[in-house]
Amino acid sequence: MKRPMPRVLVIVTALALAGALAAGLGACRSSEASCSTAHQCLPAVTYEDLNREQYPPQELKGKVVVVNFWATWCGPCKKEIPAFNRVYDKYKDQGVVFLGVLNDNTVDDNGLLNFMSDNEFTYPVVKADQDILAAYHWPAALPTTFIYDHHGRIVDEHRGPLSEDALDAIIARTLSRRR
Numbered sequence: 001m002k003r004p005m006p007r008v009l010v011i012v013t014a015l016a017l018a019g020a021l022a023a024g025l026g027a028c029r030s031s032e033a034s035c036s037t038a039h040q041c042l043p044a045v046t047y048e049d050l051n052r053e054q055y056p057p058q059e060l061k062g063k064v065v066v067v068n069f070w071a072t073w074c075g076p077c078k079k080e081i082p083a084f085n086r087v088y089d090k091y092k093d094q095g096v097v098f099l100g101v102l103n104d105n106t107v108d109d110n111g112l113l114n115f116m117s118d119n120e121f122t123y124p125v126v127k128a129d130q131d132i133l134a135a136y137h138w139p140a141a142l143p144t145t146f147i148y149d150h151h152g153r154i155v156d157e158h159r160g161p162l163s164e165d166a167l168d169a170i171i172a173r174t175l176s177r178r179r
Contacts, residue, residue, distance in 0.1 A: 042067075042152040043135030047099050047126040050109055055099060055124070064096045064174050065148045066167075069128070069139045071104035072115050076161040077143045081119045083164035088123040091171055095150065098123035101132060103142060149174050 042065055047055040068084060070077035088098040102112060102125055116125060126132070133139075136146065141159040147170055149155050156170050 040154050042148040042154075043132075045131050045135045047101070047124075047132065049124040049126050050113065053124065055097070055126075060097060061152065062095065062150050064091075064150055064171060065152075066096065066098045066171070067101060067136070067146045067148075068098065069101045069103045069136070069142055069144045071102065071142050072107050072112070073104065074142045078119070080143060080161040080163075081121065083162070083167060085120060085122045086164060087167045087171065090168070091175070092123075094175060096171060096175070100125040101128050101136075102126070103128040103133070103139070147171070147174065149177065 042057070042060060044057045046057070049055075066084075066088075068080075070081075072078075084098065084100070088096070092098075100121065100123060107115065112125065112127075136144075139159075143159075143161055145156070145158045145162055145167075146154060147156040147158075155174050158166075
């Protein structure tokens with residue numbers, strides 16, 4: 001006999017789904033974005049890096065945004081970091097924002113800072129929290145990269161490592177559409 005789901009779990013799940021939907025819909029309400037579903041828009045969450053610098057939705061508006069979910073223990077994630085550094089350095093002055101979202105509860109802030117130093121990160125890293133994970137529908141694979149155009153519309157969602165050439169091509173193509 002199948003046991004019913006506990007009532008508290010049902011309520012928590014429903015609230016989490018409602019919050020994720022509301023966060024996604026908030027990003028699509030701008031007059032610039034024309035997203036047909038919330039999942040196609042840059043989620044309306046505020047990212048905060050280890051230096052407490054915030055990246056709220058209004059500051060990301062009008063920019064190409066790359067959001068990369070990764071972990072320190074993930075081999076393919078570590079492999080793509082140098083390529084992401086080079087592509088970020090190439091485009092950061094052209095209205096492109098990279099946000100590395102650490103989805104890893106095995107490392108503390110000091111460990112993360114050491115990891116970032118050892119891997120010479122040039123782009124900001126934020127820790128995933130429940131709001132960010134819910135807004136991105138809990139990415140199941142690492143790395144997973146989302147790329148949004150200057151209107152906040154998704155142009156690419158890639159599971160697995162991205163090569164430097166592929167990432168560069170997507171960003172170059174996205175920037176050329178802005179003109």
